[in-house]
Amino acid sequence: MDTSDSDEDLKRAIQLSLEYTSTQGKATHIVTSQVSSRSVIDLVSDEEVGPDSATQKSDVHAKSPSVEPPPPSQGILGLNRKGMELERLARKRKASTSPSQSQKATRQYAGSVVRPQHQLEKKARPSPSELLGDRSLPLKDKEISGLTSGIQFPNGAIKKTWALGYERVNDIKLEEVLQRDSLQLAVFSSFQWDVEWLFRKINTKTTQIVFVMGIKGDEAKRQYREDSASTPNLRLCFPSMEGQINCMHSKLMLLSHETHLRVVVPTANLVPYDWGETGLMENTIFIIDLPRLPNWQTTEESHMTDFGKDLIYFLKAMSLDKTIIESISSFDLAATKGLAFVHTIGGAHIGEDEPWRRTGYCGLGKAIKQLDLDTEEQLELDFVTSSVGSLNLDFLATLYLATQGSDGMTEYAWRNPHKAKASNPVSAENKGSRISEINIKTQAQTGTRIYFPTDDTVRRSKGGIANAGTICFQEKWWNSSNFPHHVMRDCISQRRGMLMHNKILYVRPMAGRDAAFTGWAYIGSANCSESAWGKLVKDRQAKVPKLNCRNWECGVIVPIKKAFNVSSGNVSEKSFGSLSVFEQVGITIPMEYPGQDYGKRKPWFFME
Numbered sequence: 323m324d325t326s327d328s329d330e331d332l333k334r335a336i337q338l339s340l341e342y343t344s345t346q347g348k349a350t351h352i353v354t355s356q357v358s359s360r361s362v363i364d365l366v367s368d369e370e371v372g373p374d375s376a377t378q379k380s381d382v383h384a385k386s387p388s389v390e391p392p393p394p395s396q397g398i399l400g401l402n403r404k405g406m407e408l409e410r411l412a413r414k415r416k417a418s419t420s421p422s423q424s425q426k427a428t429r430q431y432a433g434s435v436v437r438p439q440h441q442l443e444k445k446a447r448p449s450p451s452e453l454l455g456d457r458s459l460p461l462k463d464k465e466i467s468g469l470t471s472g473i474q475f476p477n478g479a480i481k482k483t484w485a486l487g488y489e490r491v492n493d494i495k496l497e498e499v500l501q502r503d504s505l506q507l508a509v510f511s512s513f514q515w516d517v518e519w520l521f522r523k524i525n526t527k528t529t530q531i532v533f534v535m536g537i538k539g540d541e542a543k544r545q546y547r548e549d550s551a552s553t554p555n556l557r558l559c560f561p562s563m564e565g566q567i568n569c570m571h572s573k574l575m576l577l578s579h580e581t582h583l584r585v586v587v588p589t590a591n592l593v594p595y596d597w598g599e600t601g602l603m604e605n606t607i608f609i610i611d612l613p614r615l616p617n618w619q620t621t622e623e624s625h626m627t628d629f630g631k632d633l634i635y636f637l638k639a640m641s642l643d644k645t646i647i648e649s650i651s652s653f654d655l656a657a658t659k660g661l662a663f664v665h666t667i668g669g670a671h672i673g674e675d676e677p678w679r680r681t682g683y684c685g686l687g688k689a690i691k692q693l694d695l696d697t698e699e700q701l702e703l704d705f706v707t708s709s710v711g712s713l714n715l716d717f718l719a720t721l722y723l724a725t726q727g728s729d730g731m732t733e734y735a736w737r738n739p740h741k742a743k744a745s746n747p748v749s750a751e752n753k754g755s756r757i758s759e760i761n762i763k764t765q766a767q768t769g770t771r772i773y774f775p776t777d778d779t780v781r782r783s784k785g786g787i788a789n790a791g792t793i794c795f796q797e798k799w800w801n802s803s804n805f806p807h808h809v810m811r812d813c814i815s816q817r818r819g820m821l822m823h824n825k826i827l828y829v830r831p832m833a834g835r836d837a838a839f840t841g842w843a844y845i846g847s848a849n850c851s852e853s854a855w856g857k858l859v860k861d862r863q864a865k866v867p868k869l870n871c872r873n874w875e876c877g878v879i880v881p882i883k884k885a886f887n888v889s890s891g892n893v894s895e896k897s898f899g900s901l902s903v904f905e906q907v908g909i910t911i912p913m914e915y916p917g918q919d920y921g922k923r924k925p926w927f928f929m930e
Contacts, residue, residue: 352514352515352516352593353399353514353515353516353517353535354513354514354515399515399517399546399549399550399553470498470501471501471503471504471579472501472504472579472581472582473581473582473611473613474611475584475609475610475611476610476611476613476657477610477657478608478609478610478657478658478661478880479608479609479610479908480606480607480608480609480843480845480880480908480909480910481493481494481606481607481609481910482494482604482605482606482817482910482912483495483496483588483590483596483597483598483604483605483606483607484597484598485598485601485604485817485820486598486599486600486601487601488601488817488820492910493598494607494609495597495598496523496597497523499575499577499584499586499607499609500523500524500577501577501579501584502523502524502525502529503525504579504580504581505524505525505528505529505577505578505579506528506529506530506578506579506580507529507530507531507532507576507577507578507646507649508524508529508530508531508532508575508576508577508578509532509534509574509575509576509577509642509646510531510532510533510534510574510575510592511534511570511572511573511574511575511640511876512534512535512573512591512592513536513569513570513571513572513573513591513847514591514592514593514596515533515535515591515592515593516592516593516594517533519592519593519594520592526553526554526555526556527554527555529555530555530557531555531556531557532556532557532558532559532642532643532646533550533556533557533558533559534559534560534561534570534572534574534640534642535558535559535560535570536560536561536563536567536569536570536571536874537560537563538563543560546558546560557643559640559641559642559643560641561639561640561641561668561874562641562668562669563668564669565669565670566668566669566670566870566871566872567668567669567871567872567873567874568668568853568872568873569668569853569872569873569874570668570873570874571847571848571854571873571874571875572665572666572847572874572875572876573587573588573589573590573591573846573847573876574586574587574876575587575588576646576650578649580614581613581614582611582612582613582614582653583611583612583614583650583652583653584609584610584611584612585609585610585612585633586607586608586609587607587608587609587663587845587846587847587876587877587878588605588606588607588608589605589606589607589708589823589824589825589826589845589846589847590605590607590823591792591823595789596792596823600785600789601784601820602783602784602785602789602820602821603785603789603792603820603821603822603823604815604817604820604821604822604823604824604912605822605823605824606824606826606845606910606912607845608845608846608878608880610657610658610661612653612654612655612657612658613653613654614652614653614654615652615653615654618652619652620651620652621651621654621655622651623651626651626655627655627656627658627659627661628662628689628692629655629658629659629661629662629663630650630655630658630663632662632663632664632665632680632685632689633650633663634647634650635665635680636663636665636667636876637650639667640874660693660881660883661878661879661880661881662689662690662692662693662878662879663689663876663877663878664685664686664689664844664846664876664877664878664879665681665685665874665875665876665877666681666682666685666848666854666855666856666871666873666874666875666876667681667682667871667874668871668872668873668874669871670868670869670870670871671868671869671870671871672861672864672866672867672868672869676867677869678730678858678867678868678869679729679730681856681869681871682730682855682856682858682869682871683720683721683724683730683855683856683858684724684729684730684856684858684869686724686725686844686855686879687723687724687725687726687727687728687729687730688729689879690724690725690726690727690842690879691727691729693842693879693881695727695840695842695881696726696727697726697727697831697840698726699831699832700765700769700831700832701722701725701726701765701769701829701830701831701832702769702771702828702829702830702831702832703721703722703725703766703769703770703771703827703828703829704771704773704827704828704901704915704917705770705771705772705773705826705827705828705850706773706813706822706824706825706826706827706828706912706913707772707773707774707824707825707849707850708774708792708793708794708822708823708824708825708849709793709794709795709849709850709851710772710774710794710795710799710849710850710851710925711799711849711850711851711852711853711854712796712799712802712805712851712852713772713799713805713806713850713851714802714804714805714806715763715766715767715804715806716733716763717852718763718766718767718770718806718809719733719759719762719763719766720733720855720857721766721770721850721855722762722765722766722769722770723762724855725827725829730858730867730869731858731867732758732762733759733762733858734858734860734867736756736758736759737859737860738860767806767808767809769832770806770809771809771810771811771916771917772809772810772811772850773811773812773813773913773917774793774795774810774811774812774813774850774925774926775790775793775812775813775814775821775925775926776812776920776923776924776925776926777923777924777925777926777927778923779812779813779814779926780793780821780926782819783819783820783821784819784820785821789821790821790926790928791928792823793821793823793926793928794928795925795926795927795928796927796929797927797929800924800925800927807920808919810919810920810925811916811917811918811919811920812917812918812919812920812923813913813917814913814914814917814918815912815913815914816911816912816913816914817912822912822913824912824913825845825846825847825848825849825850825877826843826844826845826912827843827844828841828843828901828904828909828911829841829842829843829844830842830882830901830903830904840881840882840883841881841882841903841904842879842880842881842882843879843880843882843904843909844877844878844879845877845878845880846875846876846877846878847875847876847877848873848875848876848877852872853872853873854873854875855875856869856870856871856872857869857870880909882903882904882907882909901915901916
């Protein structure tokens, strides 16, 4: 695999996609959680870009336009506090008007769309807000206040994000996730942010808010802190973006209420189109409510579930405030037993305590083993991804081994064989390792399917190519002689016409009644790329394993046997060995399956 996914064309495309735009006369500022002081992404791999980069593809080889700063009334976070207060007062006044008057007044609002200024002038195609009109309205204050509070998901749940214009089936709105009226503390981690939009859904006067943002450079951090200083109850957390780290891509919410802690792991960024408000893009979330312990009790970290320990390990690595991390001990994490919190922590992981075993694909293998899901059986992998990296058989085998419970040392040994003695140049150990490598790579090839939309599917979608900029794949990777084309499947949503931004991995043994219950699903932020999962190498100086990770990611593993306390009686025998087994236990499947292979079709290239 090309470990340097850096590409000037990609950087230009991402820069073009970042800037805020005017939508029907209203400015919207989208912040991408990885910018320098000049708001230019320093990106290397498969990560997301703004939602309209697809329509800019003809310009990527031209000189990139200068980055336009936020308007004078806004800071670098895009906050227009005066405007927000005026809008709040206006909504309050409208509350007493008749329904017909209120609807007429709110039609002035249009959904947020990222579109560079030069593209607006060209008017190449109407924006989603122009196509949708007033259908992209957010919930009103009164509607938000009426949402159910308290513990709703004590055993956890996996849900699709709500989508405008579609029937509500096992879905959820961001307002329903937040439970605004009782929300005391909210910690948000995201790659893209629409801060003004998010603040409309939170009572900023009563809720303490923390944004975890991947900002490069001391000057950029200073500007962000300066801009947020006058915003009540808002704090910023900046995880390390040093060295090889290129992207703070994790998506996580910790929502603290008087009665419970809600842990949410979405595939969605904190922008309206990812949460269904344009009706063009869908995502998936894992959500669980953990009750507060009675009588001010707390649980020592050493006595927590593995889920809790790994969550805290990740939060500490992000440099989240110590008091917030310690507050997790006030909640009962018992319901997370049988689940796993997995992550990729950006940077190089090396040392006597072997930290590389706890994160990236090595950490995935560790989690599978802790859940007693490790196996030597041949597996089926179905990976729904919104971004595809520079794949080859080595990466497929690495991921495949991790899903079997390997800690990374098997494929590490393939790449770093023991030196044979001169009298025995082909040792039995190395020969056996080579046979094992061939077998695993064969299994990975035959058992893996990667779901990513074809060019035809994107063009036929409701939003078309103008709304596929966060679905990323480069043509040069597809054209590589090492790319495993045969594993690709067209990704078509079960909600007809929608595109998806999901990152879900379904894993199950090939067949067998008992084996079917050793399957599991991953829901999180990690796409199908080396950047998302890392690479274990031998350190040149220390001559020991070192895991290099270019991204921050996080996700949750939900085993079939754990899935919300189901029993074998919930699953029909004909579903064993099929993806349908996941749906029968409450693990949603957003795409049509089995997916169609590409044939002569090509994937969607966001830079073509």
